[in-house]
Amino acid sequence: MxxxxxxxxxxxxxxxxxxxxxxxxxxxxxRRGTTYNAYLIRDEKVALVDxxxxxxxxxxxxxxxxxxxxxxxxxxxxxxxxxxxxxxxAEVLKAAPQARVYCSPKAAEGLRxxxxxxxxxxxVKTGDSLSLGRYTLRFIExxxxxxxxxxxxxxxxxxxxxxxDAFGQHLASTARFDxxxxxxxxxxxxxxxxxxxxxxxxxxxxxxxxxLEQMAxxxxxxxxxxxxxxxxxxxxxxxxxxxxxSGEAGPLAVVAYDSMxxxxxxxxxxxxxxxxxxxxxxxxxxxxxxxxxxxxxxLLDARVLLVGSSTVNNGYLPTVAALLDDLVGLRPxxxxxxxxxxxxxxxxxxxxxxxxLREARFEVAEPGLGIKWAPAEGEIEACLALGKRVAERIxxxxxxxx
Ligand code: FEO
Numbered sequence: 001m002x003x004x005x006x007x008x009x010x011x012x013x014x015x016x017x018x019x020x021x022x023x024x025x026x027x028x029x030x031r032r033g034t035t036y037n038a039y040l041i042r043d044e045k046v047a048l049v050d051x052x053x054x055x056x057x058x059x060x061x062x063x064x065x066x067x068x069x070x071x072x073x074x075x076x077x078x079x080x081x082x083x084x085x086x087x088x089x090a091e092v093l094k095a096a097p098q099a100r101v102y103c104s105p106k107a108a109e110g111l112r113x114x115x116x117x118x119x120x121x122x123x124v125k126t127g128d129s130l131s132l133g134r135y136t137l138r139f140i141e142x143x144x145x146x147x148x149x150x151x152x153x154x155x156x157x158x159x160x161x162x163x164x165d166a167f168g169q170h171l172a173s174t175a176r177f178d179x180x181x182x183x184x185x186x187x188x189x190x191x192x193x194x195x196x197x198x199x200x201x202x203x204x205x206x207x208x209x210x211x212l213e214q215m216a217x218x219x220x221x222x223x224x225x226x227x228x229x230x231x232x233x234x235x236x237x238x239x240x241x242x243x244x245x246s247g248e249a250g251p252l253a254v255v256a257y258d259s260m261x262x263x264x265x266x267x268x269x270x271x272x273x274x275x276x277x278x279x280x281x282x283x284x285x286x287x288x289x290x291x292x293x294x295x296x297x298x299l300l301d302a303r304v305l306l307v308g309s310s311t312v313n314n315g316y317l318p319t320v321a322a323l324l325d326d327l328v329g330l331r332p333x334x335x336x337x338x339x340x341x342x343x344x345x346x347x348x349x350x351x352x353x354x355x356x357l358r359e360a361r362f363e364v365a366e367p368g369l370g371i372k373w374a375p376a377e378g379e380i381e382a383c384l385a386l387g388k389r390v391a392e393r394i395x396x397x398x399x400x401x402x
Contacts, residue, residue, distance in 0.1 A: 003063045004176045006223060006231075007158055009135070011040040013048070013063035014225075015056035018172045027326070028196050029293050032189060033172025036084055037225045039162055040067055041155060044133025047075040048092065048099070049153050049162050050085045050225055057088035061095055070096040075130060077137065078103040079151045079164035081110040085225050089115050102130065104141050107149035124151075140215075142166065142208055144201045159220035161212075166205075167237050169193050169227030179232030186228065190237060192297040193226070194244050199300075199330045205245040209238070247334035249303040251394045252281045253387075256295050257308030258288055258319045263342035263374045264308045270380045271306055271340065274387020279395050280304075282387075288319045292326060299332055303394045305362065306338040307353050311370075314348035316341070316356075324353065327360035337362030338390060340369040340383070347372075366390060 004012040014037040023030045036052035038060055046068050052060045064070060073096040078086050081103070089111075093099060103111055105123045112118065124130070124139040131137075140152040145166050152163040169189035175181045198205060212219075222230040222237060230237050253275050259265035268284060275282040283302075285295050299305055307324065309316035316324070337357030341349040350368035357364050369386050371379045 003066045006039065006176075006221065006229060007160065009042045010155065010158060010160060011042070011063070011067055012037060012176055012223075012229070013040045013060055013067070014038045015052045015059045016172050016174075017053065017056070023170060028170070029291055030170040031291070032170060032185075034170040034226050035172055037223065037227075037229075038085075039223060040064055041132060041135060041137075042067055043135045045074040045131075046072050047077060047130070047132055047137060048073060049077045049137075050079050050164065051076075051088035051092055053084045054087035054091070057091035060088055061091065071098065073099045075099060075132075076101045077130075077153055078107060078111060079153055079162065079225070080147060081107050081114060081149050082147060082165075083114065085164065086111065086114065090117055093118060102139075104139070104149050104151040106141070106143060107151070110149060129156075138217075140212070144204050145208060146197055146201055154217060156217075159218045161217075161219045161222050162224075163222060164225045165197065166208075166224060167222050167230065167241065168224035171227040173228060176229055177232065178228050178230045178236075181228055187236070187240065188297070189227065190240060191244070191300055192293055194241065195297045195300045195330070196293050199244070199332060202245040202247065202333060205241060209242060209245070244300050247332075249334060250281070250301055251279070251391075252283070252298070252302040253304040253306060253390055253394065254295065254298050254302045255282060255284045255306045255308070256287050256290075256323060257341075258286065258310070258317045259308070259342075260310040260312065260317070263371065264310045264340070266375050266380070267340050267342060267369070267371060267383045268306075268308050270375070270383030271308075271387040274384035275391045276387075277384065278388035278391025280391035287323055292323055295323060296326060296330065299335065303334070304336045304338065304390055305357075306340060306390065307357065308340045309349040309353060310341055311343035311347055311349040314346060315352045316349040320349075320353070324356040324360065327362075328356065331361050333361065335362050336365050336390075336393070338364070338366045338368065338386070340386070342371050342374065344373060365393065
């Protein structure tokens with residue numbers, strides 16, 4: 001896609017990856033592709049902030065050449081060592097061996113392992129700055145947002161925050177700015193990104209945002225390393241991050257299940273009916289037919305997750321296991337979990353789901369519901385009643401933690 005001017009002397013020199021469909025191994029379905037954003041700042045000194053994923057190194061170098069000669073590149077700031085951002089470091093240094101590399105102290109070990117050819121690193125901490133002439137780069141370490149080495153760079157005179165992965169979205173587009181894309185799709189992808197990548201670090205997100213407020217740095221533009229740049233309304237993504245990180249949720253319940261012969265499915269639909277009858281908002285996902293990242297994104301707004309599985313080999317189905325394992329890693333806060341499912345000669349799924357929900361820090365506030373073979377009429381009533389009880393539990397919520 002070439003070059004885009006972000007503001008005077010600041011250029012997007014990244015790459016659009018239209019075709020990527022799986023990210024972080026096979027954990028994140030990037031249905032709308034992604035971008036790898038790198039930013040070139042031209043002043044008396046020239047700085048490149050971040051690179052792009054290795055296969056796109058040629059595009060990066062071509063875009064830089066449209067602004068300056070590679071022999072004029074003075075500084076290369078690596079905000080984050082993960083290879084979707086640092087992956088072209090070797091190629092940049094090959095083309096611009098004079099460039100001095102800057103990174104956080106926690107980035108040094110990983111950067112040297114990934115790129116043994118990068119011998120000289122200039123380590124910068126929060127509060128350190130680098131003058132480009134008229135402009136100043138200020139560095140703000142952001143450990144665990146989302147790797148230990150993560151760092152934000154702030155272009156002081158232009159009030160542009162370059163926070164790398166934070167505030168990003170996996171969204172390939174010909175547009176580079178938030179005011180050029182569909183707002184609903186943008187926020188949906190930003191929410192998927194937060195839920196599936198940053199959720200475990202919510203307390204650190206809140207601390208970092210408070211730190212930024214204390215620093216009282218004005219932010220006119222937020223230019224993350226994935227997706228579009230927030231220039232029209234950067235406050236929208238800051239507000240959303242505050243809300244997501246605080247654990248707020250509304251009166252929404254998510255029912256997610258898999259079923260061998262339809263009995264757990266009947267239970268899921270009856271529970272859904274009970275939830276709605278009790279006044280809750282509810283969404284239902286059959287796990288093997290759904291995008292797991294979407295289910296997780298819905299949990300950003302849902303106070304309750306009801307997980308259902310038929311019992312197999314005294315436990316839950318492997319499709320359900322994948323969702324539960326994701327949740328253990330994501331550790332959502334202020335969430336209630338409920339288990340249900342059918343079984344034959346011996347139950348086991350409900351107990352195992354409850355164990356896993358507790359491991360994922362859910363409050364298991366309702367006893368799980370297991371039904372032998374197939375739900376009889378009275379047992380369907382029990383499913384309806386469970387849905388209603390859960391609805392009562394979350395009724396009146398208006399987005400505040402308990
Ligand atoms: Fe987009 Fe942590 O890499």
